[in-house]
Every structure is written in C-alpha cells, then in structure tokens.
Amino acid sequence: MTTKDIVLIALFAALTAALGVIPQITLPMGVPITAQSMGVMLAGAFLGAKRGGLAIILFLALLAVGLPLLAGGRGGLGVFFGASGGFLIGFPVGAFMIGYLFDRYAGRPPLFPSILFMLLGGVGVVYLFGVPWLAVIAELSVWQALAASAAFLPGDVIKAVLASLILREVRKAIPNL
Amino acid sequence: MLDLYSEGNSRLHTMKPGWKILGLAISGSLLFAVDNILFSIAFLAVTLALFAAAGLPLRRAWAQIRPVIWIFVLIMIAQALFNSWWVGLFVIIRFAVLLMLAGLLTLTTRSSEMIDGIEAGLRPLSRLGLRTRGISLAISLTLRFIPVLASVVREVREAQYARGLERNILALTIPAIVRTLKMSEDISDAIDARGF
Structure with missing residues (x-):
C-alpha cells in the first residue's frame, strides 16, 4: 500500500465525516436523510473494494473512540449499540461490495449500472446487516424490522442517484483518478 | 481535539481504556445472556451509580438515550401489539443500560487515549506483516x-x-x-x- 493509498483512505474517511455537516433533508413523511451514507457509496466507487472498505472502517474506528462524527454530532461506542448499529457495521462491507462491483466492471460504468451497484452495496448489503440487528435489539421479527427500515428506502435511492452523478462529474473534472 | 470527553479525575477517568472496553463488553454480554428484567433493572441502578461515581450529573446519562427516545416509543408500540408491554419495557431498559454504559466510556475517556490504546494493541501484529x-x-x-x-x-x-x-x-x-x-x-x- 503506497502513501497515496493511505492518504486517499484517510481522505474518504474524513469525507464521510464531513458529509455529516451538510444539513439534513427531511422527506415529506418526516424521515430524515443525511448525506453521510453517501460517503460509503463514494468511498467504494472511487477507491475500489479494499481501500474503500478500509476508509469506512477507519471512519467507524474514529467514531468508536468517541469523536462526534455522525450527523447531529453523535459519536462514541453507544452509536454501535443503538438501533442503527447494524447499519453502521454494514457500511464498510457495503463500501467493499460497491468497490468490488466497480473493480469488476470493465471500464467505467455508465450512470444506470453505477446507480445499481451503489444500491446493491450501499442499500442491499447495509440492510442485510442493519435489519437483523434492529430485529434482535428491539425483539421484533425480521419482517417488522424491515418494514420499520423501509421508510429510509426512498432517501437511500436518492443518495445512490446523487452519488452516481457526483462520481461522473468528479471523474470528468479529474480524469486520471 | 474535538471529542465528547468530559473533564474529571474519578477512578473511571484514570482507568486504562482497555479495562473500560472489557467491562463494557462483559456488561453487554451479561445483559443479553441473563434474560431477566429484574437483572436489567439492577444493572440500570448500577449504571446510574457509576455516572454519579464519575462525577457526572444524571442528565448526562439521560442525554445518552434522548436521541433514541422515538425508537423506544416505536419498540414499545410494536411489542405491545405483537407481544406484551412487559417485553417492551424489558427491551427498552436493556437498550438504555447499554447506551448509558457506552456513553459513560466515551465521556470518561479521551479520544487520544483510545487511539493510543488501538496503536499499542496493534503493535504486536506488526510482526505478522501489518x-x-x-x-x-x-x-x-x-x-x-x-x-x-x-x-x-x-x-x-x-x-x-x-x-x-x-x-x-x-x-x-x-x-x-x-x-x-x-x-x-x-x-x-x-x-x-x-x-x-
């Protein structure tokens, strides 16, 4: 791993943290969406499986040691025990998955496959961890937990589209990334 | 450094972060292993006593669970519908104790100490090529x-x-x-x- 790799990993870990500063948008039904989980999608898409996953692990490590990096200034080990703890654990795996899909795709994927990859990793994989966790901690069935999480789905789809647009525009600005 | 640390010099503040993390891990496992509401309530009392021992006012303990209050409400409603409100209360107490304990660790430990702890813990792994x-x-x-x-x-x-x-x-x-x-x-x- 070169110095450049380490700098990029640190940069995307910090980017995920900084995305928490962007004010959250509240959907009509009152569900908040934060820009933060876009950091997961962007890390995977820009850095690939290994570096993308490591960037998000680094973000979680700093969160765990007590830095208030989650949107709304939350942090510390408590956030991992909270209702969204499983989603946090799923973040690096999701970033890895997105990176893996982008790595496997020959050349640069157009917008539609790019959105699909972001959804598979950033929503599919992340929910795979988050929903059972929520079910265990709240003593609900997996289906009830899934229904409770479904309110966040429209926001997640919007984020996958935004992350794909960001990826395309940034690559236009810096082609040799 | 910007962190959630709260200044103090109690035993909890000066204890090595490794012991506090171990304590948290054991408490978490116990809470889920002992499936008994009286045990969880006793644990809640111990946790609040620990906050007092660390010189932290009880509103700091409350602040740990305030952000998830609406989730508690949802759990209570779901459990009351599908199981019983008794189960809901049990789940919420256990959940609250975990959040308070984890918050206590964060409040009494500087981030820099935790990072030093991570680096010290990783050092032996450098022989394996890390x-x-x-x-x-x-x-x-x-x-x-x-x-x-x-x-x-x-x-x-x-x-x-x-x-x-x-x-x-x-x-x-x-x-x-x-x-x-x-x-x-x-x-x-x-x-x-x-x-x-």
Whole structure:
C-alpha cells in the first residue's frame, strides 16, 4: 500500500465525516436523510473494494473512540449499540461490495449500472446487516424490522442517484483518478 | 481535539481504556445472556451509580438515550401489539443500560487515549506483516482532514450561496470533492518527500 493509498483512505474517511455537516433533508413523511451514507457509496466507487472498505472502517474506528462524527454530532461506542448499529457495521462491507462491483466492471460504468451497484452495496448489503440487528435489539421479527427500515428506502435511492452523478462529474473534472 | 470527553479525575477517568472496553463488553454480554428484567433493572441502578461515581450529573446519562427516545416509543408500540408491554419495557431498559454504559466510556475517556490504546494493541501484529505505521498515519491524517474538509464544504456553500445554489447538494459536494482530491496528490508527495 503506497502513501497515496493511505492518504486517499484517510481522505474518504474524513469525507464521510464531513458529509455529516451538510444539513439534513427531511422527506415529506418526516424521515430524515443525511448525506453521510453517501460517503460509503463514494468511498467504494472511487477507491475500489479494499481501500474503500478500509476508509469506512477507519471512519467507524474514529467514531468508536468517541469523536462526534455522525450527523447531529453523535459519536462514541453507544452509536454501535443503538438501533442503527447494524447499519453502521454494514457500511464498510457495503463500501467493499460497491468497490468490488466497480473493480469488476470493465471500464467505467455508465450512470444506470453505477446507480445499481451503489444500491446493491450501499442499500442491499447495509440492510442485510442493519435489519437483523434492529430485529434482535428491539425483539421484533425480521419482517417488522424491515418494514420499520423501509421508510429510509426512498432517501437511500436518492443518495445512490446523487452519488452516481457526483462520481461522473468528479471523474470528468479529474480524469486520471 | 474535538471529542465528547468530559473533564474529571474519578477512578473511571484514570482507568486504562482497555479495562473500560472489557467491562463494557462483559456488561453487554451479561445483559443479553441473563434474560431477566429484574437483572436489567439492577444493572440500570448500577449504571446510574457509576455516572454519579464519575462525577457526572444524571442528565448526562439521560442525554445518552434522548436521541433514541422515538425508537423506544416505536419498540414499545410494536411489542405491545405483537407481544406484551412487559417485553417492551424489558427491551427498552436493556437498550438504555447499554447506551448509558457506552456513553459513560466515551465521556470518561479521551479520544487520544483510545487511539493510543488501538496503536499499542496493534503493535504486536506488526510482526505478522501489518503496517502499523501506515495505520497510525491514516488515523492522524483523517483527524487533520476532518476540519479541513468541513471548512472546504463551508467555503463551497458560501460560494454557492452567492449563486443561489446553497440548497443544491450536487453543487456543494462535487466542487468540494474535486478540491480535496487535488489536495491529496500534493499531500502524499509531501509525505513521501519527508521520507515516510
């Protein structure tokens, strides 16, 4: 791993943290969406499986040691025990998955496959961890937990589209990334 | 460093972070292993006593669970519908104790101590080929990047405000990411030039 790799990993870990500063948008039904989980999608898409996953692990490590990096200034080990703890654990795996899909795709994927990859990793994989966790901690069935999480789905789809647009525009600005 | 640490010099503050993490892990396992509401209530009392022992007012304990109150309400409703309100109460108490204990660890431990702990814990692994120096570099770079990025985002937002685009998330994130990626090139060159 070169110095450049380490700098990029640190940069995307910090980017995920900084995305928490962007004010959250509240959907009509009152569900908040934060820009933060876009950091997961962007890390995977820009850095690939290994570096993308490591960037998000680094973000979680700093969160765990007590830095208030989650949107709304939350942090510390408590956030991992909270209702969204499983989603946090799923973040690096999701970033890895997105990176893996982008790595496997020959050349640069157009917008539609790019959105699909972001959804598979950033929503599919992340929910795979988050929903059972929520079910265990709240003593609900997996289906009830899934229904409770479904309110966040429209926001997640919007984020996958935004992350794909960001990826395309940034690559236009810096082609040799 | 910006963290959630609360100044103090109680036994909990001076204890090594490793012991506190171990204590938290054991407490968490016990709470789920002993499936008994009386045990959870006793644990809640012990937790509140620990807050007092650390010289933290009880409202700091309350602050740990306040952000998830609406989730507690949801759990209570779901459990009352599908099981019984008794189960709901049990789940909520157990959940609250865990959040308070984890919060107590965060409030009584500096982030820098925790990071030192991680680095010390990883050191033996360097014999297995893990580049612990790289991990230390990544941690310190991230800590340096966070305020830089936050200020880049703020600057871009001000620039886009002048154009009436301050609510446009693409107009905020794209320039911010392009700027920081260009910066990263110079930073890695600078680190290499210093012979890392």
